[in-house]
Amino acid sequence: MNGARCCGAPSGSSRVCFNKANIHPRYLTLSVIRRKRAGIMAHGSPDGCLESELSCPICLHLLLDPVTLPCAHSFCLVCLETPERDKSSGHDQVLCCPVCGQEHLSPESLPRNIKLKQIVETYRANNISCELQPRAEDEIINDQTSTEDTDVCKSTDSGKSSLLETETSESSLNPVISSLQEKLVVVDDLVNKEKAIEAVVKATHADLRKDVSGVLEEMAELVKTYSTTALKLLEAELRPREDAVGKRVRMLTDLQKQLRAAELQVNTLKDETDDACCIEVSSVTLDPLQDSSSGQELSSSLKEVCEKIEKQNTQLRLGLGSSQRALRVVLNPSEVTFDPDTIHPNLLLSEDLKTVSFSAAKQPYPAGSQRFSSFFQALSSQSFVRGEHLWDFRAEGCAWVVAVCYGDLPRSGSGSGLESSAGSWCLMYCENLLRAYERGKDTPLRRTPSLKRMEIRLSFSTGSLVFYSVSDVSGDKTHLHTFKVSFTQPVYLAVRMMSGQPKAHITVH
Known part of the structure; x- marks a missing residue:
């Protein structure tokens, strides 16, 4: 068997061995490869050591659909399936373990290692980079293989290796894609709910702003009305007094002019008799001087204005109190006050x-x-x-x-x-x-x-x-x-x- 490690097969069965004719060239340097990988992982992180333990000894990648032989060595199912195996024959297939050489039944009759598969998939999902980036250890291993063996690998297994790597990459990304899609669905739902809440909040706040603005405008109108009314009351009392004082000023000014005119007449009529002068001067009267108002009358009238403004104060307080209660109702929907129009007289x-x-x-x-x-x-x-x-x-x-x-x-x-x-x-x-x-x-x-x-x-x-x-x-x-x-x-x-x-x-x- 050209150096293959195998024993006698049972009668009625065929034996499948891994020799130079049907084994990838890297399989022949398995011991060297494993030592190199162990050396690389020893200097790396704990994740690297774990990746080494979860890798197939044949393809040197993370196990895909792992099968564990009775000798306790685990391999990818696809790595154990060789082209020389005659699946159409009626005889049982016998497989030699590539690691220890023990003979076992064909992989089709062996159970899949489900637990190991779950461990590998979990590791792959948490370490995506290990499947997406080129492996340094693979480059080192590839350098150790001979040019002749590499050419043989390219001519016989290029299609199979490419398909395997594609399937492995897709398999490693599927859990991640599914997880992202699930999270995206949740986030989309949350975004839609928050947008709905945002719309309700904005609408509620717009109504609240409108109601509060209305109450504040009402309060401002009450104050403006109070100010206007108070000024009118004061003006109604002060304007007549100002008009009366202006009238007296005009009267006294006219009297002043008459007296000055009389004085000029007296100075120009020196040759007239004294009786004539007395007649001219006596024609000027001082009666308007007796009509002046006292400060006491002004004080009395202002007291009346103050009393009228006090009545306006009461109305203002009632109006502002009502507006303040309306504002409390707007800001606190549970606000309660008793209606004065319903209360019993007692x-x-x-x-x-x-x-x-x-x-x-x-x-x-x-x-x-x-x-x-x-x-x-x-x-x-x-x-x-x-x-x-x-x-x-x-x-x-x-x-x-x-x-x-x-x-x-x-x-x-x-x-x-x-x-x-x-x-x-x-x-x-x-x-x-x-x-x-x-x-x-x-x-x-x-x-x-x-x-x-x-x-x-x-x-x-x-x-x-x-x-x-x-x-x-x-x-x-x-x-x-x-x-x-x-x-x-x-x-x-x-x-x-x-x-x-x-x-x-x-x-x-």
Whole structure:
């Protein structure tokens, strides 16, 4: 067998050996090659050593579809398949291991080393450069081969080697390409989502800028109107005085001219009798000098102007307060203030419109169709149709009802109570008992000696209205009740004071 290492084959089988006739010239210098590769890898990185262990001893490249022989040596499947093998014969093929020479069955009958294949593919995916760049060790090995053997290799195996290298390169890039494509799909999806979010944010911010600009322009118009009105009031008082003073100046100027004319006449009529001179001088009168106004009159008139401007100040404060509340509503969609036009006459409203207090004396509020008259109730100025809202409720010195309700709640009669309305969802705390009312139907919840503070959460996305009690000491929250409801109209926040005491008050933030 021309130097091939092999033993006797079993009867009825053919033996395939690797000799000079069918082996690549580099295979014949296997021991030299392995020593050189080991020397190169020893001076290189740990990855180089690992690459050496994962390389086929025949083709010296990373294993492709590896097969492990019973002698524990692993090779590329394509490297074990030789042209001399007669696949059409009915006899079993016998293969001599190119490393140790032991005889084995043909590679077609051997199982593939799946684990080794996965290890090689993982290494190849993490070290792409090892497949894309020329190998220095291959150049060293090629220098050791003879010119004659190289010519034989070129004439017999050039097509096969080129195909193998192409398949190996493509196989090594496929996992990387797949990984990049998967990541690109994820990134494309994220980009599209972020662009959609960006469009929503820009649209929301544009609306917010428009609303805030409108409120600020309204405030600027209020200040401008106040300034214009104050100047008109002042001008209305000062202009007549200036006109009167100008008139007196003109009168005195005319008198001055008359006196100078009389003086000239006296000087030119020296030969006239004294009686004639007296007649000429007496014709000049000084009555206009008695019409001068006093500084006290000016001070009195300016006081009247100040009082009129003070009335304008009140209107300005009311207007600016309304604009500021509108600005808070724009910047904080959960902003709540009580509507002065709905508050019962026995309730007082704080300056910030967030607290109602009991008053034994009825307040002189203007009558209106929106004002509650049968119960001590107040309705919020704001209505809510979307979003998530959170309010802090505090009550002192009274039994109370707090509700979320529709705006068409009656304003008088027995049906105007928050707990009685069909369009109301509320909690009532009276005589240490907490009750829930939904569309006029009550549900006893629990007895509690004190309930002064609650947290109210309204969510349109989940269709829920949730109440929590909040401890004044620890701040811990305890769930009280949840209403599940799909609102069909804008809803308002409303409160009712059930008992009147001098210091009783309810505040909502």
